[in-house]
Amino acid sequence: MKSGKIPNQVLQVGLVFLIVGATMILVRQRFIPESFGELGHYRADAVEVNASHEIQFAGWQACAECHDDVVATKNSSFHRTLSCETCHGPAAEHAREEAEEDPPLPTGKELCLTCHRYLVSRPTGFPQIIEDRHEPAKACHSCHDPHDPVPSERPESCAGCHATISRVIAVSHHAPLDCEVCHEAEPEHFLRPRAHLPRKPFERDFCGNCHAAGIETPANFRGVDLTALDIPKIEQDTHGGTLLCWQCHYQHSPEAR
Amino acid sequence: MPKNYERREFLADLVKFPCATLLLGVSGPIKALASAGDEYQASEHHYAMGVQIEKCIGCGKCVEACKIENDVPMEPYYFRTWIERYIIYADGEVSVDSPNGGIDGFPPIESEKAILRTFFVPKLCNHCENPPCVQVCPVGATFKTQDGVILVDDDYCIGCRYCIQACPYGARFLDPRTHTAGKCTFCYHRITDGLLPACVEICPTQARIFGELDKLSTPLNRMMRQSNIQVLKAHMNTEPKVFYSDLDGEVR
């Protein structure tokens, strides 16, 4: 080896690296999928693969093409937000008239109870029942038409729908007060709750009936005897300025003194 | 399913939401209408989902529908969507459960303790604008489409599961049959055909709202105008596209 020349061993190693490197680059070019990189760092064809999955749920509009009368009934009922397939199961095959059998007609209670069994976590106002106490021997559809369900009778207590509030008030200072003490509800409210909203208190004087200084605790406040209670009293003219009572106090669970 | 489905759905929405008709002067939806019926153009869409916590009744129908629609393994370890139940007791204890993802609904609560708040939270892939799963995929087998949906390329995924580790929401799993990553696709095969995702279609209380993010006067935008909107784990900066209304601070 002479100085200034590239040593032999470097040429040998270099040649091997060159061959390995070139092979890798060539092989790489050969194997990159065709559509890779067309839309981004992925195979564009994969979008099509994802989009070509078979549809199972046809959607209620597909049902409406034949069953328009049932859909129309359902769409104006309490069950208007349900899709037909929520209860009848996936029906795309049926809609394409390929299925051998019709979609199932649910008959048992379990399907209804999936939504309507009482669970404390369900939203306030959502109609729920305790199955042992609510007509245990009868099928749901013997009283309620699933396509146009209405409560067959007035709920016994407000808690049936307003569970959260009733739970809160039950452990509060306002526990002795019935809901009707503050809210007057027309009977229709129990059947068409949103169409017939109950009244709510709207002025300070209402709370003042019990809490204003100098006012004697009523022995008969809309039918409730309150005299046994140690009710906090305030100077109504100065207390809280122009604020309404419920802007500071939560009326369903007023804070302890 | 007819291809001009989207137009019909849109018209149906107009009837359902009268205020939307007032906003029809905006050109966006009209253009979208004009293109309906032609071949699907991914670049014209930008999908998102709204979830109204206050409407979810925890029935689990969405979980069931998702598994049926997308052929997700029925075993209780694989979910593209699931429901969690949160119970916040008066003493501050927080209890969360999701038996079998909530697919059969939820059992009554056993505890006798006083409850402060309790509610259901539907979960699914958040289709993040800034998805960590896509970032970490070594080969480009999971990706964000032009319409903003995060998909998996089953024929290319090597099954390394880095995406599963990277997802802060536990929204991914390894499909035991294909040995590739599985996840919610917003029912990509449905939405590109003008249908709603199966979970949205089937939800009996319309707790889930699917729609376009960049278009005005849609059910989704109406919800996002009128509610307090939260996303899950906002501090992760993943920019989720599943928007929750009235989400409790305890939800993770």
Added chain:
Amino acid sequence: MNPAHKAQLEAALQQVTGFIYPNEAELHWSILVVIYPYITGLVAGAFILASLEKVFKVKDLQPTYRLALLTALAFVFVAPLPLQAHLGHPERAFEIFLTPNPASAMAMFGFVYAWYLMVVLLLEIWFEFREDMVRWRQQSRGLKKLFYWLISLGSRDVSPEAVAFDHKAVYAITILGIPSAFLLHGYVGFIFGSVKANPFWSSVLMPIVFLFSAIVSGISLVLILYYVTTLIRRKTLDQKCLNALAAFLFYALIIDLSLELLDFIHRLYESEESIEILAELIFSKLFISLAIVQILLGTIGPLLLLAFALFTGLPNELKRLAFFIAAIFIQVGIFSTRWNVVIGGQLFSKSFRGLTAYKLELGGQEGLLAALGLLILPFVILYVLLKLLPPWDDARTSDTKPLEG
């Protein structure tokens, strides 16, 4: 669905405490992914030890230089195997070279690995052994001659100038190799440390902690190998060399422990959202493998033993034994470290509300036997390498002894 897999998931679900996301019942990175950072750590550590001799001129370490290089090579061959075996689609692994996602930390694996194997380790070993390979070829016959001709790439020049060039090349490659070894293992740390979804992993210290634990594990492995091979060859141990190894091991272990403590204190002090579930994890599922095995047996114990052996007037025989025992415990401790990071990081739910479980299977693709196989394999490769490229001074060609292992 495979019934064994199903039974495993059912068992895992039974052991869940608190709440986990439903998809979290399956633990995704198994023991094979524990082995991967363990092995790359040994590679990087052994290489850094070798570079101490070459670049930093620690002459005492000369007897272990070539051994360390071959150790690194033996382990680097095995390093990608656990990853490959763990993939859902091992046959698609090559895609990482076809379409590496530039945004993905893991996509760089192929390139970091190829760079380290091809450009650093193989080149350095080739230049280091070239002169010997040429001479071994001249001395042997038949297949062996062909083999040496092949791996020496037909090189013949053993003139003093050529050999001098080899030395310069080795020096240059080692200088390049130090950051590369840091890259190889620091990068593995980054794969974990950059997962923001996982608070147990997500730490900027992760690559550094990985690196120093790698140095610790590499030095201790070479110490063990030097000790064992020398005894098997019935040669005398070089006490100076062992002292130097033990001293470096001691200091590296102190840095490693300090970094781990820093990480621990930092987490505790910041006390983020995840602190409660991580505390629960450490005090329940990880208590034995972390507090007992990793910290007590794997770090504090060896530190005390090394300090005692190094800084007291212990007779040389006992000193050597103490070094050896400390090195063994360090290996157990480092494996435990990898276990705690990889498995531990998956035992808690990302909802921070519950813990899950990992049940190690015996057989199967990701079972204990496969893992043991992968841990034994590098030693088999090393055995072959030591036979073919004896790194011992007495096998050097300046010595006229015939070539027999």
